[in-house]
Amino acid sequence: MKRILPLEEGDYYWTPEGYRCFTEQYLLKRGYCCESGCRHCPYGFDKKTNQR
Numbered sequence: 001m002k003r004i005l006p007l008e009e010g011d012y013y014w015t016p017e018g019y020r021c022f023t024e025q026y027l028l029k030r031g032y033c034c035e036s037g038c039r040h041c042p043y044g045f046d047k048k049t050n051q052r
Helices: 024-030
Strands: 012-014 020-022
Touching: none
Parallel strands: none
Antiparallel strands: 012 020
């Protein structure tokens, strides 16, 4: 079961286009790779090759 983490300062920022972008800090706290090609993925996932 995936747990919902409360957002803290430094967990995300707003892009110029108005999207919430999660930081490496948040993605590490989450504890797993979602394989969506996150901009700040600390797990090394590459969406182009679908590999870590």
